[in-house]
Amino acid sequence: MQNLSRRRVLTLGAALGLVGVADPSKAWAWSSANSIAATDTVTDPWSVWDDATDPLVASLLDNGQIPAVNTAFDSWVNNGDPLPAALPAALVTYLQQVNTLPSWADQTKLARAAQFNKRMSMYLFLLYGLGSGIMSTVIPREARNVYWSAGGAVMQSRAAKTFTYGYDLSALDAFQPTGHFVVTSNKTRLTHAAVRHLLPQSPAWRAVTNDQDFIPISNGDILVTFHSLGTFVYGKLKAWGIKMSAAEEDAYLHQWQVALHLLGVRDDFIPASWAAAQQQSAYVLTPIMAPTxxxxxxxxxxxxxxxxxxxxxxxxxxxxxxxxxxxxxxxxxxxxxxxxxxxxxxxxxxxxxxxxxxxxxxxxxxxxxxxxxxxxxxxxxxxxxxxxxxxxxxxxxxxxxxx
Ligand code: HEM
Structure with a gap:
């Protein structure tokens, strides 16, 4: 979609402590060899947004169709629900393509992840709530985006919506027809696309952000947030000595891999193992945390x-x-x-x-x-x-x- 501006590459490279300002070409060096796609390529995920979704949502916003879409979405809750009849045709066509699990999704692993979530639920509530939720506030871009988007003014309801996502992901039937997670992910993906269109129009956000020329919520940003959620929680469970079988660890990762796919993250950015995830986290999340x-x-x-x-x-x-x-x-x-x-x-x-x-x-x-x-x-x-x-x-x- 957008070209990565030189200014942003320099900012990013400096923020990551990776490059001197004279060498922006090395700003991103995480090879996709350890991703789901397993292609040994190097593409900067901060220069990738959501081409399948963004133009569609921008046009729905510009044409004033979103309130009606939100109303129609009231009846679209379960993964097995039919798409609401009242949706615009272009949105129906889009949803017919994305409202499904990726070909590499493994139902056995997803079922195991659901059991694992149930067994770990007490720790997960604590770690997602008091850990990841608060960590998101020291991810500068996320903090500014959340604060200056509509939901930033009504944090109780915004937190409740985020809980909805976590609850739907952790439910026993999350990925089954009776579960909600695929639908909730699609609504979230559409919400992110709306934020990409709306936030750059906010004078208040433009005044505080240090990336005025950057569209919010790139694939790179979503990876950062994933690491503040899944990778962080996995690391804490390990550090606390909680017993997890290798199959459970793998299943917990798999659930997040599918979740990332459903949010529009490309397969060549999604880590294929916890080792790869932790390496990516150290690369993309740790160096950028800061107060705002x-x-x-x-x-x-x-x-x-x-x-x-x-x-x-x-x-x-x-x-x-x-x-x-x-x-x-x-x-x-x-x-x-x-x-x-x-x-x-x-x-x-x-x-x-x-x-x-x-x-x-x-x-x-x-x-x-x-x-x-x-x-x-x-x-x-x-x-x-x-x-x-x-x-x-x-x-x-x-x-x-x-x-
Ligand atoms: C909205 C989850 C990444 C910024 C949402 C919502 C969910 C969600 C469930 C809908 C709730 C609501 O509308 O308040 C996630 C997950 C992510 C992720 C699971 C990654 C794994 C990001 C990133 C950013 C971001 C990286 C910014 C850098 C926002 C904003 C909203 C939003 C601004 C809209 C709030 C509003 O309606 O005003 N996200 N998100 N998200 N997200 Fe994300």
Whole structure:
């Protein structure tokens, strides 16, 4: 779609610490040999958007058709649902092509991933919610995009929509006709296409962003976010000593590979193994994390949303737990307050809680019920959104956050 501007290559290369400004040609060097496509090619994913989707959504927005599409989407929830009759013909043609799993999707692995998600659910709620959710606020481009898009002004509903995605992905029938995930992914992909068209029209976003000449949410950006979700969670589960069979690890990755495909990421960018994912994460995510005023604000709003339900712990404890899973460097960037007493409880108590829960130690730690209430409270917050009347469907935005 767009050509990668020289200015952006220089910015990117410098941000990655990869190149001197004199050598922009080396800005991207991750070979696709370790991707699903297994082609030993090098294409910069920050110069790839979503050609199949973006022009279509831009025209639906320009023609004022999105509100009617959102209404029609109300009846399109299950993977097995027929496409709504009231959709514009071009959107029907598009959805007929993309509303399906990739040829390489493996139902056995997806079923195993579903069982794994169920077994890991307590850890997943915690890590996606307090880990990945807060990490997204130190990914500068994502923080600014989320803050200045329409949903940035109504974070409770935006967080609820994101929960919808996580809930649908983690459900036992996620990829079955009764599940929702394929439909939810398509709605998300369309939402991202809308943001690509809308955000560059936002004077407020243009004023703060350092990439005015860059269309938001490229394939590279989506990979970064994937690493803040799947790769981060996988690394934490391993670091906490949680037992996973090789088949479970592979299945958990596979579920994310399919999810990335459904969001429009090209196969030659999708890592084929956890080793490749971790290598890509170190390359694309670690070097770009940084605080922004928008991210600091979003982190505070998100953490306040979580502490609005009773987790049986203080606000200080909750902020320290976020620091514990993400690092004090990120906690300092986000100006999360310190609570050193809670921190020592967490540092001693959490590993003991995990060891007992996982059957690695017979000793019930004295702080067991504290941690148990905390993780169960977070799980309920997540599950209530996914299963109750508060279920918040994903809708395609038609504007940006007002300045
Ligand atoms: C919307 C998930 C990557 C920015 C959404 C929504 C979901 C979602 C579920 C719909 C909820 C809503 O409308 O609020 C994901 C996943 C990603 C990803 C799973 C990658 C694995 C990104 C990236 C960016 C981004 C890389 C920006 C750099 C946005 C924005 C919205 C959005 C601005 C629209 C919010 C609005 O309606 O105002 N995303 N996203 N996303 N996403 Fe993403």
């Amino acid at each position: 005023p928008e991210g600091i604000n979003l982190a505070d709003v998100l953490l306040n949303l979580t502490s609005s339900v009773d987790l049986g712990v203080t606000k200080g404890f909750q902020r320290e737990f976020a620091r514990y899973v993400l690092s004090d460097k990120i906690g300092d960037w986000l100006k999360l307050p310190r609570d050193l007493v809670s921190r020592s409880v967490i540092e001693l108590g959490w590993p003991a809680y995990v060891a007992f829960r996982e059957g690695l130690s017979p000793i019930i730690p004295t702080t067991f019920s504290l941690f148990d209430q905390f993780v169960r409270g977070l799980a309920m917050l997540f599950l209530n959104n996914g299963t109750s009347a508060t279920y918040t469907p994903i809708t395609i935005p038609t504007g940006n956050r007002p300045a």
